[in-house]
Amino acid sequence: MPELPEVDSYRTGLSSKMKGWKLKAGRTIWHNASDSDFNVVKNQEITDFDRRGKFLIINLDTHHIIIHLRMTGRIDIVEDRAPKHTTVEFDFHNQKKMCLVDFRKFGKVWIVEDINEIVGNLGIEPLERKFTGEKFKMMLSHRRGRLKPLLLNQRFIAGIGNYLADEILFRASLHPLRKANTLSDTEIRNLHRAIRHIIRKSIYFGGTTFLTFRGPEGKRGEFWKKLQIFRKTGEPCPHCKRPITRIIVAQRSTHLCENKQEYIKNVD
Numbered sequence: 043m044p045e046l047p048e049v050d051s052y053r054t055g056l057s058s059k060m061k062g063w064k065l066k067a068g069r070t071i072w073h074n075a076s077d078s079d080f081n082v083v084k085n086q087e088i089t090d091f092d093r094r095g096k097f098l099i100i101n102l103d104t105h106h107i108i109i110h111l112r113m114t115g116r117i118d119i120v121e122d123r124a125p126k127h128t129t130v131e132f133d134f135h136n137q138k139k140m141c142l143v144d145f146r147k148f149g150k151v152w153i154v155e156d157i158n159e160i161v162g163n164l165g166i167e168p169l170e171r172k173f174t175g176e177k178f179k180m181m182l183s184h185r186r187g188r189l190k191p192l193l194l195n196q197r198f199i200a201g202i203g204n205y206l207a208d209e210i211l212f213r214a215s216l217h218p219l220r221k222a223n224t225l226s227d228t229e230i231r232n233l234h235r236a237i238r239h240i241i242r243k244s245i246y247f248g249g250t251t252f253l254t255f256r257g258p259e260g261k262r263g264e265f266w267k268k269l270q271i272f273r274k275t276g277e278p279c280p281h282c283k284r285p286i287t288r289i290i291v292a293q294r295s296t297h298l299c300e301n302k303q304e305y306i307k308n309v310d
Contacts, residue, residue, distance in 0.1 A: 046201030095144030
C-alpha cells in the first residue's frame with residue numbers, strides 16, 4: 043500500500059537522523075526479501091537518501107540500498123531486538139538497527155552499485171520540474187488505454203498507486219474508464235494539476251496509513267482524513283452528495299462519483 047508520499051516521508055525523516063551512520067553488518071531474515079550480498083555494505087557510511095517512485099534509495103559510499111515496501115512494509119529504527127515480522131535488518135556501529143518489518147513478506151531489498159539496475163525502467167517523477175503540462179500532453183498523445191490503469195503504470199508515471207489514482211481522477215472530474223486519447227486540452231491540464239496537487243497534499247500530511255504503515259518516529263500518515271472518495275463506498279460525494287460507488291478497474295478496487303466523473307460513452 044505505501045505509495046510515493048509514504049516513501050517520501052521515510053526519505054525526509056530518515057535522512058535527518060541517519061546521514062553519517064556507518065554500517066556494521068546486514069542480513070536477510072526472510073529468504074525471499076533479498077538475494078543481495080550484504081557483506082559489501084560493511085563499514086560503508088550513509089551519505090544521503092533519495093526516492094524513485096515507490097522505491098526508497100539509501101546512498102552509501104560506493105553502493106546503494108534500495109527498498110520497496112510493497113503492501114505492508116515499514117521501516118523501524120530500533121536499539122535492541124528486531125521487531126516481530128522483520129524480514130531484513132541492518133546493524134550500525136552506533137548500536138542501532140534498521141529493520142524492514144513486513145508481516146506479508148512482499149517487501150524487497152537490493153544492494154547495488156548502479157540504481158538503474160532496479161529503477162531504471164520507471165517513468166517520470168510527477169513532482170519534478172520537467173513534468174509540465176506540455177510534457178504530460180505529449181506523453182498522452184500516443185496512449186489509448188483507460189485512465190486508471192495508465193496512472194497505475196509505473197513506467198508511465200512513477201509512484202502513483204490505488205488511493206492516489208482515485209483521488210486524482212475525482213479531483214479532475216474524470217471517469218477511471220475514460221480513454222486517454224479522448225481528453226481535451228482542458229481535461230489534460232486539469233488532470234496534470236490534479237496529479238501534482240494530490241501528491242503534494244498527501245506528502246504534506248505524511249501520507250496515508252491503512253494497514254501497517256508508520257512513518258519516521260512511528261508517526262501515522264494523516265492524509266486518510268483528507269480522502270474524498272477512496273474507500274468511501276455509499277457515502278455522500280463531497281461535491282454533489284450522491285453516493286460514492288465502487289467498481290473494479292484493472293483488478294483494482296476503484297471509487298468514484300458517477301455524477302462528477304460522468305462516463306461519456308460517445309467520446310470512446
